[in-house]
Amino acid sequence: MPGSIRDKVAIVGMGCTRFGELWDKGPTDLIVEAVNEALTDAGVELKDIQAVWGGTLFSGTGGRTVSEALRLQYVPVTRVENACGSGHEAVRGASYAVAAGIYDICLAVGYEKLKDEGMGGLPGMENRTNTHYQSSMPGVFAMMATRYFHRYGLSPEEGKKMLGKISVKSHKNGAMNPKAHLRREITLEQVLGAPIIAWPLGLFDCCGVSDGAAAAVIVRADMVKKFHNKPVYVKALQISASPTTGRMLTSYDYTHVEEAHRAGIAAYKEAGITNPRQEISMAEVHDCFSITEAVTMEDLQFSPRGRVKEDIDAGTFELGGSLPVQPDGGLKCFGHPIGASGIRMLYEPWLQFQGRAGKRQIKDPKLALAHNMGNEPYAPVVSVCIVGL
């Protein structure tokens, strides 16, 4: 029988840089700033950290990138990479090491410096040697929207409107977040009138490409009394890697992400959650594109299959709704520095649990879900992490 991480480790401090096109900051700046905030928040010093897990897709190689930035004095640093899900992977490594009793206090840090490439997009993610078609990342997610509209009988106008409302909601939240990359409210008309990036997805259906870093101090659950913050326990850490057969087998419908669905089921089981829509107080999901958030609501059982539109129209996922999603603006507005995103998704619950979320504060949150996804919808690695008091 596999064991469970539930309540074995707790987060006692977190940090996160402002996300954005940070032309004047390098990877070292980002790592130092996020880690400083996390250490100060937890009330510990760098020398107290016994081991580090660093998550990044492109920035530097090996654990050395972190140890060099922080001038760590010969402690173990493991660099992990799970595409856009690298942030959660760092948390997983640190949490499991603490839970195993090997270390008392570990640091997870996710970081990405994307805006030194001189152009948009992600280096090495498109036009890969073994991908013999010429689609951008928006393109492969756009095909999920095409299929979703087709399957559920939505006209392009209806479909784009449904997706547009998702982005309007995230921009509304992001505008209230001082650390977010994109901090402007937008209207549905703006979304629908924006240039098409990859049909049917337009500019506002796509998340930002950003620089940033985020960090968490993770300790054994029986140590939490030594720290002044309200401890946030890890309730579930589940990850599902795709056999990537969706692009080869006609059985895959391209209107859901099987790995998200399975990671969700496993995480709910680990956390002892039977009715996620009722029990989850808030969620940060991997909304790289509006369509991704839409199907994720169904994959995580927040909405019935094919019916997320009803919840979007009803405002269920808005800040004042019954299940706020992306209260910090999500990837859409907070931005998406690849390796940092998974930890950024835990930063917002952290603030919410501490009562430090300002205008975005949700009343009395109990459980928060973070959903971190790497690669294409038919071939992803999806992680679901649930944290709570």
Add this chain to the structure above:
Amino acid sequence: MVGITSYGAYIPWHRMKREDCVKAWGGFAMPGERAVAYYDEDSVSMAVEAALDCLTGVDAKKVDGLFFATTSSPYKEKQCSALIAVPLDMRSDIRTADITTSLRAGTSALMLAADTVKSGSAHSLLVAAADMRLGAPAGMGEQQMGDGGVALLVGKDHMIAEILGTYSTSDELAATWRSEEDKFVRAGEDRFVMDEGYSKWVPEAIGGVLKKCGLTPKDITKVTLDPPGDPRRHGKAITQAGFEAGQMQDPYGLVLNVGLPGCATSLMMLVAALEDAKPGDRILVVGSGNGADAMILQVTDAIGKLGERRGIKKNVASKQVMANYNDYLRWRELVPQEAARRPDKQHIRFSANWRERKQLLGLWGVKCRRCGTPQYDNGAATTGPIRICAQCQAQDDFDDYNFVRRKAKVFSYTQDNLAAVTDPPASVVLIEFEGGGRAFFDLTDRDPAKVEVGMPVEMTFRKLQYDRGLTNYFWKARPVR
């Protein structure tokens, strides 16, 4: 006895109105339009398409070789026929050769193939001729030339047209040429070239082959002869050789709709003649360039049994007129353009491409022996092949399964404005094959506004990437032509 046992042709979907050249540059417009190979086509890809048409209903494993004729090879060094043989699924113990640098390379290749079969060195040989010549912008060559390909299968059994005799001449005269440094075709002064070249070569070769076969002009049903840039000279050369105008395979079908596809021209006219031929007809074929090749064929009863194919007629009829001349400049990369601000493409990995040549060039997938699921993998995180069944996870228990001629339908699509492609948007489709299997492909030869879920598509062989002098070929989907 040796002859032609099958034929096929390929003409690009895109056509440019010649008046569009004049709109761009001024000057005099020839009537009609010309075929323009899309940005993802070249003489190799067009040869593959023509050869696939020719091999309709033929077991390619029984063909003993391939001669590829062109004046516009993508390589100065590297054999193309060996590459072309892979998508055609030919054996490896075959004779391959590229016959190049002459406008009569097509007829020369056909004669070489015929003589090789006749000698007993091969049972059957495939001849594929394709050209995509470049005339300098604003010149008449740009209007006169066209892009296209043709393929003929040469053998002894089931001949549709028997070769009665051949005759060749050789003459040193610089009519058209392209040096090591030239991008565009150069030509000598037209009257000099016509008077001392074409107008002498053609009648001489015709007279020679008639005499050799013991025939006179009245014994010939059609003369198929590649017209020069000025097609009036074409009729003159034929009448000069003693023929009536009605015996001429009308060049205007090709000139007005396709243009002159270099060394494929006279063989394409031969295919056009065969499409209308009756048993017993005699066709005289001439290819010219530094002398001429002439050949007389006699059509047999088997012509009626040749199965459906695209040939010339269907290819001519299936077209899309280009919106403007600018597209031509862009597709041929004749004007420097600002590069897309997207991450660079990764380099071609030579050894990986070699390892996967059957999957990539041949579009071979697998079919699981346990669960029967056909599979093709495009877009893996690392290079193939498929070792574990996607459906039932059985290991290494597959039969080879080819997707080249399978019909498919669009399951989903996007029109991607972000991807750095020559003719945006990048139309990308996830398609499902009849009989099973699904994969992503670029959609080419498409009108983006007409792409929809459920649209029928077929596979076509195209260029995918050019890197360090090497061209990467692969398959794309296209709306059924």
